[in-house]
Amino acid sequence: MSKGDKKRELPPVPEPTPAPFVDAHTHLDACGxxxxxxxxxxxxxxxxxxVARVVTVADDIAAARWAVEAATWDDRVFAAVALHPTRTKDFSAxxxxxxxxxxxxxxxxxxGETGLDYYWDYSPPEPQQEAFRWHIELAKRTGKPLMIHDREAHEDILRILDEExxxxxxxxxCFSGDAEFAKACVAEGYVLSFAGTVTFRNAEGLRAAAELVPEGQYLVETDAPFLTPHPxxxxxxxxYCANYTLRGLAELRGMTVEELAVSVNATAERVFALDQV
Known part of the structure; x- marks a missing residue:
């Protein structure tokens, strides 16, 4: 098998975790x-x-419709809906x-996922911020959690959350901040969801952040088909690759795999109110 073929090959399915847990953010449609x-x-x-249950997340209107439908096909699938910040340039009534x-x-x-993305230039900051404010209000109206996409926009995200x-x-x-930003989020009671990036050895700031988040304020996700964890x-x-991320995070935090699986599962059940669905 060539190196290029290897890059296109799915990782092996790992041994199951001793306790089930939730992939808090994935894109089943983008997985094919x-x-x-x-x-x-x-x-x-x-x-x-x-990985007993998943939350499949939309980034545009068509994906939102599909995610909701997919969540009716299998009891293990739940949905999150929003317009991704990079698509907000033409956010219509x-x-x-x-x-x-x-x-x-x-x-x-x-x-979700909503928020701000200053890395790409598909949408200027102004319509992104307007759409983010609208999604904040929608989350409050529905009583459902707000799932934030934050790329190179830490300060504006916190400012708008405070203003609204x-x-x-x-x-x-896919929390992407360092320890100081994690402390600021934790102080507000926000939940930080860690993707495969937390297993990357060169992500020192992120790994330091993941070590300090208190019990009940962290989740594990894949953001599949992106951000495949080490190795x-x-x-x-x-x-299924959330298994690798959970194992890496457990090692980082000095916990057993079972302890971490039980912890993130309980947090997902509480945050997403899964027992009420």
């Missing part, structure tokens, strides 16, 4: 799922590695109407 059978296959594979309707669906457990008044539950998906960085990602 189209039908109920596709979704079931992805979630079955995840379950074989201990019709888009807002659709998202308001979808966010009320009982299988939708979060409003944050919802009761806020999740920083498979650069290869395709799927929900």
């Amino acid at each position: 799922a189209k039908t109920a059978e596709d979704v079931r296959a992805l979630v079955d594979r995840a379950a074989s590695a201990g 019709a888009d807002r109407e659709v998202l308001t309707e979808l966010a009320a669906h009982p299988r939708v457990v979060a409003v 008044g944050a919802p009761e539950k806020v999740i920083f998906h 498979f960085r650069g290869r395709p990602n799927q929900p």
Whole structure:
């Protein structure tokens, strides 16, 4: 097998964790799922590695509609809906109407991913910030957690949350800050969700942040098909790979795999109110 072929190959399915847990943020559609059978296959594979449930997340209107439908196909799948900040340049009244309707669906457990992304230039800061404020209000209206995408926008994210008044539950998906930013988020009661990047040996600031977050304020996610954890960085990602991230985070925090799985599962159940779905 060539090096290029190896890069396109999925990582092996690892031994299951001793306790089940939730992949708090994935994109089943971007993993190639189209039908109920596709979704079931992805979630079955995840379950074989201990990842018992997943939250599939939308980044545009079509993906939001699909995520809600997919969450009705399998009881192990839940949805989050929003317009990704990089797509907010033309955020219309019709888009807002659709998202308001979808966010009320009982299988939708979060409003996201929304926030700010100053890395890409697809949408200027002004419409991103306006859309972020609208999503904050939607989360408060629905009583569902706000799932934040934050890329190179730490200060503005915290400022806008403060100005608007944050919802009761806020999740920083794929947390990307250092220890100081983590402390600021933790002080506000926000939940930090760690993806495969926390297993990267060169992510010193992020790894320091992951060590200090208190029990009950952290989750594990894949953001699949992106951000595949070490030692498979650069290869395709799927929900089952949250197993690798959880193991890496457990080692980093000095916990057993079972202890961490139980912890993040309990936090996911509480934050997403999974027992009420």
